[in-house]
Amino acid sequence: MKKLINKVEDVITEQMEGMAAAHTNIKINLDPKYVWRSEETKKGKVAIISGGGSGHEPMHAGFVGFGMLDAACPGEVFTSPTPDQMYECAKKVENGGGVLFLVKNYTGDVMNFEMAAEMLNGEGIKTQNILIDDDVAVKDSLYTAGRRGVGTTVIMEKIVGAAAEAGYNLEQCAALAEKVNSRGRSMGMALTSCIVPAAGKPNFDIAEDEIEIGVGIHGEPGRKRIPHTTADEITSILVDAIFDDKDYSRLLREWDFNTNGWEEKEMVSKAFASGDKMIALVNGLGSTPLSELYCVYRKLDEICKTKNVELSRNLVGSYITALDMQGCSITLVRADEEILKFWDATVNTPALHWA
Amino acid sequence: MKKLINKVEDVITEQMEGMAAAHTNIKINLDPKYVWRSEETKKGKVAIISGGGSGHEPMHAGFVGFGMLDAACPGEVFTSPTPDQMYECAKKVENGGGVLFLVKNYTGDVMNFEMAAEMLNGEGIKTQNILIDDDVAVKDSLYTAGRRGVGTTVIMEKIVGAAAEAGYNLEQCAALAEKVNSRGRSMGMALTSCIVPAAGKPNFDIAEDEIEIGVGIHGEPGRKRIPHTTADEITSILVDAIFDDKDYSRLLREWDFNTNGWEEKEMVSKAFASGDKMIALVNGLGSTPLSELYCVYRKLDEICKTKNVELSRNLVGSYITALDMQGCSITLVRADEEILKFWDATVNTPALHWA
Amino acid sequence: METIKLSQLITWLEKTAKYMQENKEYLTELDSAIGDADHGFNMERGFNKVIGKIEELKQSEDAAALLKGTGMTLISSIGGASGPLYGTFFLQASMVLKGNKELTLEDLKASFENGLKGVKSRGRASLGEKTMIDVLEPVVTSLVTSTEKGLTINEALENTVNVAETGMKSTINMLATKGRASYLGERSVGHQDPGATSSYLILKALKESIN
Amino acid sequence: METIKLSQLITWLEKTAKYMQENKEYLTELDSAIGDADHGFNMERGFNKVIGKIEELKQSEDAAALLKGTGMTLISSIGGASGPLYGTFFLQASMVLKGNKELTLEDLKASFENGLKGVKSRGRASLGEKTMIDVLEPVVTSLVTSTEKGLTINEALENTVNVAETGMKSTINMLATKGRASYLGERSVGHQDPGATSSYLILKALKESIN
Numbered sequence A, B: 001m002k003k004l005i006n007k008v009e010d011v012i013t014e015q016m017e018g019m020a021a022a023h024t025n026i027k028i029n030l031d032p033k034y035v036w037r038s039e040e041t042k043k044g045k046v047a048i049i050s051g052g053g054s055g056h057e058p059m060h061a062g063f064v065g066f067g068m069l070d071a072a073c074p075g076e077v078f079t080s081p082t083p084d085q086m087y088e089c090a091k092k093v094e095n096g097g098g099v100l101f102l103v104k105n106y107t108g109d110v111m112n113f114e115m116a117a118e119m120l121n122g123e124g125i126k127t128q129n130i131l132i133d134d135d136v137a138v139k140d141s142l143y144t145a146g147r148r149g150v151g152t153t154v155i156m157e158k159i160v161g162a163a164a165e166a167g168y169n170l171e172q173c174a175a176l177a178e179k180v181n182s183r184g185r186s187m188g189m190a191l192t193s194c195i196v197p198a199a200g201k202p203n204f205d206i207a208e209d210e211i212e213i214g215v216g217i218h219g220e221p222g223r224k225r226i227p228h229t230t231a232d233e234i235t236s237i238l239v240d241a242i243f244d245d246k247d248y249s250r251l252l253r254e255w256d257f258n259t260n261g262w263e264e265k266e267m268v269s270k271a272f273a274s275g276d277k278m279i280a281l282v283n284g285l286g287s288t289p290l291s292e293l294y295c296v297y298r299k300l301d302e303i304c305k306t307k308n309v310e311l312s313r314n315l316v317g318s319y320i321t322a323l324d325m326q327g328c329s330i331t332l333v334r335a336d337e338e339i340l341k342f343w344d345a346t347v348n349t350p351a352l353h354w355a
Numbered sequence C, D: 001m002e003t004i005k006l007s008q009l010i011t012w013l014e015k016t017a018k019y020m021q022e023n024k025e026y027l028t029e030l031d032s033a034i035g036d037a038d039h040g041f042n043m044e045r046g047f048n049k050v051i052g053k054i055e056e057l058k059q060s061e062d063a064a065a066l067l068k069g070t071g072m073t074l075i076s077s078i079g080g081a082s083g084p085l086y087g088t089f090f091l092q093a094s095m096v097l098k099g100n101k102e103l104t105l106e107d108l109k110a111s112f113e114n115g116l117k118g119v120k121s122r123g124r125a126s127l128g129e130k131t132m133i134d135v136l137e138p139v140v141t142s143l144v145t146s147t148e149k150g151l152t153i154n155e156a157l158e159n160t161v162n163v164a165e166t167g168m169k170s171t172i173n174m175l176a177t178k179g180r181a182s183y184l185g186e187r188s189v190g191h192q193d194p195g196a197t198s199s200y201l202i203l204k205a206l207k208e209s210i211n
């Protein structure tokens, strides 16, 4: 394993220190670990917080700043952060508007964030958890832990962050987050595995002439392995998986402020159709040259044109990675006016900024 | 070789098509190949054009747009573009203010851009070439083709692009570009080689426990090979090379509008010293996770503090790459007020944008 | 009446930490086949944290405080799926104990029963889903039986280790429907669950600490 | 008087293209040792472009037009260092010819002499710097001598190939001070220069086309 690191135990800390040194608009806390905005936010603004295992950089810490996250809690590499991180972090940035946790749907993340929300709600700090479960590689939720949260997370953090900045309250932010989640679908593939620093070797073996279809962002093996093929064919496979996905219904837990406990809520993602307008993310998994992502975008654009689907906005780059994995994922979020308005709103974070 | 490409011959074209599809503010021409800004520029504005071999993405095409480049000419992978590209491209974007070619100091790039400048000046289109030669890994210019142009290119394109936008004329833009070049120093290292699509295998072999110090951006072997070590030590080696570099003097060719030919001009880069303020670029070579770059930035920041050198601005990310090479480079440009003003100015390109 | 002393519970934690260190690579290897290759690191990190607090834990007033302190430490240091689950197990196990300076088999049973309940409600998994529950639930069932039969603590723990081992191995042929392994569908079959394996090690450590 | 016909020059270009195709990997291999592993692709791309225009080139009025067309094509298709250099070579070689439908040895000499001058002024390199000049300059010197001695074209070209080969091999022990290889300093010694090698192939193709 060759990496630009010092001791394996210090990877997360030193990366946080580097970020804080490079970006004056974020601050870090090391025990417990979280990253938050330096400038004060408007009184009453909902605190938008995310977090998850490290190794997906720039997500989430790179998205802390004006118009996006108030704070992020990094866990160990590929391991959910712990409730005390989220709890301390929320106490630090909560500003009278309550807390919205944006949580990727992995068993670990869900449970840790739920524990934190329980603690905060128990103390009278209104806290809601919204899940992201957009990975169509996971087919059903009856026989699995449900779909994983992947690329839609980036888009949700941007949009809900902008809405919070614009004065949406906790219920409105949560509803918007739900809407974005129900309109997002992603599918990924890998050319190579990644190497977790502590493990020091690839998570899975893959031959020179094979690729893995349907990987997530944790170096976990995907759904199937096929012979390596052209970028156009690979793009078609990913895009087809997204468009072939039918209406998808599942139960997701949310905090019920009346019963003061968790309630299951049905969430339906309608299949994509002709005439839809999309925000598209062509995402590199860490070691994919930008030029190759543009080659994928080119084909995605071509396919969408034949489907009469408009790519209204896009991001092409490495935004939600799996350490040094070679590969890519495609995310499409069906947009509407509200979504586009908040997508276009000013954002100023280390990894995303525009005005 | 596993890459997200179709046919090796189509790599550059398809990447350009993908960029054009993703970014409405740039346009592409395929024969000959160049990328240029969609919106018209102010009459009389100097046209800032760069170009070079492909494989260094997002440079240069990713820097085309308001406040930076007017156009970029991509060559084959790691191969300078040809004079007809630059010539046609310059004719397309020249808007009465003349043309400034920003050229990385490689034999091929220098000669091709010189031929283009000769053709344009021959037609009465005022054209100047400014070289970037900032790579301290190349020790002298007497026994070599001179220092290579690396990271300072990104910073120069930003600064000179902003100056042109602000109304600097050709002479002023050229003088500013020279100033930035004379104040920039870079040093890079690689953990792995890269794979050129047409070659299909690594440019050089390197063992699991070795790293290459002083590589450029073309997968060429560097100056020396040492055992792999910590990020802190690697950073120290790179930073020391930059700070240990003494006053550096060399002759660079510029177009003389009086004699209508090339003249050699002495250019001196003064050694860096305590009290200097810097724009810092910690650059990934293509396959380096952002988290590792922050680990490098952390140490760079620490060392600079002990040297009483201020990192006034920074960029951390993959901005000038060597395809899928794992490794990084550090660039420092000694700033002054003029440089910082133009660094901070609004820029809106696919890869760099702020307001 | 035969009981488990606080000092023996401390030994249990120390032995567990030792097992997690020794089996770090093994557990991670299991997790790399059907998960994300971190279970060994997670468990080692968590129990190392417990060991780091062992002097403090030794000062615990009673078994409830000891188990609660352990649970809180695991929760705030493991993360992932196993952190909240093991944390909850110890936390909930502590809840039914009040001022006990030592545990009878009855206490242990009640405590584990409540721990398991916590794990199941936190993780919403049940028997047969290829998780740590395939070890923890048979263990609780066995403790219930042993209590009813009036077995000694040693006999009872002997039984728990046996059912824990059987439970652990039973996960090999299961299709995962909870946790990360569930993403693999059919491909999860044929691999032993890492969390079930760490649960087995915890039970083994318990038995060996009391013997 | 013995001359080179336009059709033979066309054969030369075709043979050169064939050699570049055949030696693509070899030239790239040489360039990967001391450069950036593209010389073979560059040369193949350039001469394939020339072949793509061969019908047009066949229509050339005279040798000057033919060589100029070749030079322009190489300039606009190779890029890198070798593009402007070989392009300039052919372009400048064409400049001293006026309306020739065929070339005498004297014409060839004058033409190559001017081509070399162009390469040297474009690249600012001289003999012994481990570049194509270590082939091209001895070749021109040999052509001068052959002309003075009044050799036949065949004899003269026989000699050029010999000095080209010697020149090419002489680069092995040289320390590069121009081009990409110069970055390697001492590490450039022991490798044959790719550009010198392609120059040798071009000269070899010429001899074989005239024979």
Ligand SMILES: Nc1ncnc2c1ncn2[C@@H]1O[C@H](COP(=O)(O)OP(=O)(O)O)[C@@H](O)[C@H]1O
Residues within 6 Å of the ligand: A078, A079, A080, A107, A108, A109, C031, C035, C036, C038, C039, C042, C043, C079, C080, C081, C082, C083, C085, C119, C123, C124, C125, C130, C131, C132, C133, C178, C179, C180, C193, C194, C195, C196
């Ligand atoms: N819902 C659940 N209920 C009970 N145990 C679970 C559940 N989900 C996962 N597990 C257990 O957690 C183990 C994985 O733990 P670990 O690797 O530390 O966390 P993560 O999956 O977050 O990386 C699995 O092997 C399984 O035994």
Ligand SMILES: Nc1ncnc2c1ncn2[C@@H]1O[C@H](COP(=O)(O)OP(=O)(O)O)[C@@H](O)[C@H]1O
Residues within 6 Å of the ligand: B078, B079, B080, B107, B108, B109, D031, D035, D036, D038, D039, D042, D043, D079, D080, D081, D082, D083, D085, D119, D123, D124, D125, D130, D131, D132, D133, D178, D179, D180, D193, D194, D195, D196
């Ligand atoms: N200044 C120079 N003068 C003459 N020949 C040169 C010069 N610089 C490089 N060359 C020749 O060009 C060859 C490299 O060509 P090529 O690989 O196609 O271009 P690049 O170096 O741009 O990748 C070298 O082997 C050398 O023979």
Ligand SMILES: [Mg+2]
Residues within 6 Å of the ligand: A053, A078, A079, A080, A108, C036, C038, C080, C081
């Ligand atoms: Mg994990």
Ligand SMILES: [Mg+2]
Residues within 6 Å of the ligand: B053, B078, B079, B080, B108, D036, D038, D080, D081
């Ligand atoms: Mg080249």
Ligand SMILES: [Mg+2]
Residues within 6 Å of the ligand: C031, C035, C036, C037, C038, C039, C080
């Ligand atoms: Mg795991």
Ligand SMILES: [Mg+2]
Residues within 6 Å of the ligand: D031, D035, D036, D037, D038, D039, D080
């Ligand atoms: Mg080359």
